[in-house]
Amino acid sequence: MEVNDSGSVVLTAYHSYTPARAEQSFAPEAPPSRPLLLRKSLPRCQRINRMISNESLHPPVYSRSNSQASVDSTSMEDFWCEVENIKESSEDRQDDQTLLEVKSPDEGELEAEWLHDVGLSTLISGSEEEDGEALLSTLTRTQAAAVQKRYNTYTQTMRKKNKHQARDVRDIFGPAFEAIPASPVMTNGIQLPIHKPATSYLECEFEKVNQSVTEELSFEVSFSESITEIPKHREWHSNQSFKKEESALPNFIIRKSRFGLTEVGDLSLGDMKKIRYLSLIELTAFYDALGIELKRNRAERVRGRENGLFGVPLTILLESDQKKFPGIKVPLIFQKLLLKLEETGLETEGILRVPGSASRVKSLRQEIEAKFEEDMFDWEQVRNNDAAGLLKMFIRELPSPLFTVEYLPAFITLVEKIPEVKLQLQALHLLIMLLPDASRDAAKVLLQFLKKVVSNEGKNKMTLWNVSMIVAPNLFIYKGKRANQEEMLAAATTARIVRLLIKYQDILWMVPNFLISQVRKMNEAAMNNTKRQLMFDKGVRRLLRRKTMERERPERTESDIPEGVIRVHAPLHSKVSMAIQLNNQTKVKDILARFCCENSHESSANMKMQVQSLHEIGGNIGQHCLDPDAYMLDVYHANPQAEWVIKPKIS
Structure with a gap:
């Protein structure tokens, strides 16, 4: 200094x-x-x-x-x-991790990495990959323009280096790359009326009354396609104060379509991988539409601890915990730290802000490392401020930050360069979609806890801005050897990011419907490509001819079911299957209620209908846990080849 x-x-x-x-x-x-x-x-x-x-x-x-x-x-x-x-x-602790230095890439390498990260590495390798063709066939006009721009930059750089000449995109995929006209993206694969009345809303606000303005968000149309003009960037002046009060932020409501809402955990891992591809393309197109450069850090390989609890990658912690508790999504130590504070610390004045004893926190950390796995650690001895210190220590010592080093510039840019809160929220939403599963799941439970802290502001004296200022350095100031002055000078910016994350978290975990629509189209395109390849396979053609000649008695198939009738399977109930006639008003919750009524003789312990959900499986989706408020006839028309299964929702 x-x-x-x-x-x-x-x-x-x-x-x-x-x-x-x-x-x-x-x-x-x-x-x-x-x-x-x-x-x-x-x-x-x-x-x-x-x-x-x-x-x-x-x-x-x-x-x-x-x-x-x-x-x-x-x-x-x-x-x-x-x-x-x-x-x-x-100060008194030896840093356990080592960062492997990577030289700064040139522009061509950055674009090559981008194409790889969006699932289009085939444009570089020249291999014929079905997924790449299927992905390109789903892009909107602005998304296709973003891909074209990055690919052109890559090819120009390769020519300057006198390397092999990269092929044109249309030489690989033909007309599939042509940009889709700038029309609203179909939601979940079917056309929606432009002015459809709302069925219900998801409102994002704290429990206390907030007098700020309420605005509406739409998940039906691509964010980048919705930008009709570039908003003017408002420069901040040195004598201008930033409005820190929660009331300075607008409230947003999401108009539910007839397909309902989808949380990130409601889709299969395979479909979420495609959501990440599309989210990065959409984020790039969104920044392009705003006239802002989307900067990314070069992903750094980090070698952290391979055992213990603090300073260990989330994936390694999860691998260990899942041996005891299969399906767990958040490391047990992180859950326990949050639970301790939720049970005893939410009303503690200055929680998170008032530091605990450094010597006690250090001693507690060592004791936790030694006793936690055997469940021998006494959590009753931990004071609330010390528990908060342990929580923050766990977060900042992760080898890879929760919100990733790679996209830190994008987080900074969205509040420094994008003037409107609504546009900031849309960019933030896409960045959350890009996070690795382990990071996103951990960030979700952390933000839920921080929201509870703010909800107890009357007793703990911690406002939304107070909490944001305290948490920001633990989340965004990377402790590695490359921490520099730029990260520190972005202090106010990172606090504003945390404020948005806490305030609008209920929105951030929802997958936009236009991305789900694109995943459906991508899956359909991949299936059609597979069918075309099979038809050219001689062995398959011979098998089909033999089957036709045998004239075996056809079995009853799902195609025999009349239009508008679905067969719902419930393997955990005594009545395991039921045909249900759908109409325009049939909702998912109506089907669940009908199964509950039909199986009312079962004990409540066996039914557990409160945690049962209807899942859409197969067809043009991997697996999709449906919103109870979704209209089934609309979902059926979007995916008529799907199976419908009632089973517990994985939380």
């Missing part, structure tokens, strides 16, 4: 692994007329508060970035105190 005579503070770098510079980095040099001991007699957090106060009294001697100027100086107190607490907790 550099200090000038006026008392202004410039944070030049932050290195969590350099304990020798702790005092130097965060304490201003004492004026010559004052003894040095007077400065060191103050607690570190108070010294930071004084520095922030001094900064607000004198104009800075450097040009402030947008993220700095967007927040008044005094509001940063909690953030810098939390940064100092992070440094103190890591």
Whole structure:
């Protein structure tokens, strides 16, 4: 940290692994007329508060970035105190992980990585891949333009390097790459009327009354296709204060279509992989439509600990926990830390903000590492502030941050360059869709906990902005050896990101219907390609001729079922199958209620209808847990070849 005579503070770098510079980095040099001991007699957090106060009294001697100027100086107190607490907790500990240095890629390499990440590596390799052709056939106009732009950049770079000439996209896939006209994307594979009356809403707000404006969100049309004009970017001025109150944010409601809403856990892993491909293409097209460059960090390979609890990758923790509890999605240690705070700490004043004892937290960490696996650790001994310290330590010591190093620039850009909250939310929504399963599941339970903290603001004195300022450095300041001044200067920006994540989390876990529609089309295109290949296979043709000549007695098939009638299977009930006639008003919950009535003689322990869900399986979808409010006839028309099964929903 550099200090000038006026008392202004410039944070030049932050290195969590350099304990020798702790005092130097965060304490201003004492004026010559004052003894040095007077400065060191103050607690570190108070010294930071004084520095922030001094900064607000004198104009800075450097040009402030947008993220700095967007927040008044005094509001940063909690953030810098939390940064100092992070440094103190890591001073006496050896960093266990090693980052493998990777040279900065050139433009061509970045575009090649992008094409690989969206499932279009075939454009580079030249191989004939069905998935690539199927994916290209589903793209909207803006999405196709985004792919074309990246592929053109890649081919131009390859020509400059005198490497092999890359083929044109149409040379590989023919007309499949031609951009789809700029019309609304069909929802779940069928046409929707433009002005369909709403059936119900999902509203995103806290329990307390919020007087802010309510706006409507649509999941039916591609976000990038919805941008008709580029909004003007509003520059922040140094004397402009940022509105931190929750009431400054609008409330949003999602108009439910007749297909209902789909959470990320409602789709199969295979379909979620395709959702990621499409989300990255859509995010790129969205940024292109706004005239903003989508920057990404080069993905870094990280070697973390392979055993223990803290500093261990989420995937390794899950592999270990799933041996005991199959299907678990969030590491047990993370769940336990959150549960401890939910049970005893939600009403604690200053929870998350007031640090626990550094020595106690260090001792508790060692004890947890030794006793947790055998379930011998006594959680009753843990004070609430110490538990909060352990939680934050677990988050920031993950080898790969929850919101990934790769997309950190995209998170920063969405609040620095996109002026409207609605557009920020749409970009954030797509970024959440891109997260790995383990990271997204862990982020979901964390944000649910933070929402509960804010809901108890009356007792714990932690507002939405307070919580955001405390959590931001733990989530977004990467502790690796590449942590630099840019990440620190984005302090205010990261707090604004966390504020959006907490406020709108109920929306962020919903998969947009237009992406599900594209997955359906992608699956249908892949199936059609497979059928065409089979028809050219001589062995298959011979088998079909033999079957035709045998004239075996045909068995009754699902095609014999009349139009508008589905057969629903319920293997866990005594009545395992039932044919149901659908009409325009039949909802999923009506079918579940009918099975409940037909099996009412079963014991409540066996039925557990409250956790039973209707699943759409096969056809143009892998597996889809349906919203109870979805209209079944619409879903049936979107996927007439599917099977319908009632079974417990995996949570």
